[in-house]
Amino acid sequence: MMSAMRPLAIFGGTFDPIHVGHLRAAWEASEALDAEVRMVPAKIPPHRPQPVASAEQRAAMLRAALAGQDRLRLDLRELDRAGPSYTFDTLASLRAEFGEQRPLVLLIGADAFAGLCDWHRWRDLFGLAHMCVLTRPAQIPAMPEALAAEVASRKTNEVAALRVQPAGKVLDMVVSALGISATRIRALLAAGREPRWLVPDALLADSALLQPYRMNRGSGKT
Numbered sequence: 001m002m003s004a005m006r007p008l009a010i011f012g013g014t015f016d017p018i019h020v021g022h023l024r025a026a027w028e029a030s031e032a033l034d035a036e037v038r039m040v041p042a043k044i045p046p047h048r049p050q051p052v053a054s055a056e057q058r059a060a061m062l063r064a065a066l067a068g069q070d071r072l073r074l075d076l077r078e079l080d081r082a083g084p085s086y087t088f089d090t091l092a093s094l095r096a097e098f099g100e101q102r103p104l105v106l107l108i109g110a111d112a113f114a115g116l117c118d119w120h121r122w123r124d125l126f127g128l129a130h131m132c133v134l135t136r137p138a139q140i141p142a143m144p145e146a147l148a149a150e151v152a153s154r155k156t157n158e159v160a161a162l163r164v165q166p167a168g169k170v171l172d173m174v175v176s177a178l179g180i181s182a183t184r185i186r187a188l189l190a191a192g193r194e195p196r197w198l199v200p201d202a203l204l205a206d207s208a209l210l211q212p213y214r215m216n217r218g219s220g221k222t
């Protein structure tokens, strides 16, 4: 058996904008797994409408949100790549960078995980990384049959299992249920309201950061 290594976890999303729900979930996973977490904004998300804010604007919000701590780090590799932001490519590039032994963990919301079978090369993801499925208390994720069959032999309840092999396990992790969505934050801003305490203060401290979502875009008026 190989010796245990500190996992590297990734938390992907559009982050349009980053909010406290994302940050708290990533933080709790980082502490529970004792892993460094890379926040990986998608340039062209393959499974959903295109973001309102540009890739650069979303990266600037992430940079501001992540300042002052070092558990959660910004990783811009999907922005540097042409074409759709496939998680398979992101994990393959991390695998090439960190070698065959380092445990990689894909942090993924239970809602997104339920749709995994639609992802590019989804079965191959298990060869590249573990999956840590972030669930809210009392949420029972429904899985299509193909996914349930794939997951059955990979399930573990042990955080330590993610440290002794580089990929392939599936762990459910309960994280704080914060009823916050980027969709709602965009709606608040478009209506002229302020998403205080739904987003980190750093996003409100610089009025340019949330400007892409305000109705009076470009005027600078809040």
Ligand code: ATP
Pocket (backbone or CB within 6 Å): 012, 013, 014, 015, 016, 020, 021, 022, 025, 107, 108, 109, 110, 111, 112, 134, 177, 178, 179, 180, 181, 182, 183, 184
């Ligand atoms: P939208 O409302 O635009 O769909 P979102 O915040 O749900 O935004 P993403 O930014 O793509 O969408 O989310 C990235 C990841 O964060 C996903 O895996 C999603 O499941 C998870 N996530 C989103 N909101 C929360 C939350 N409140 N708590 C925990 N995880 C969340």
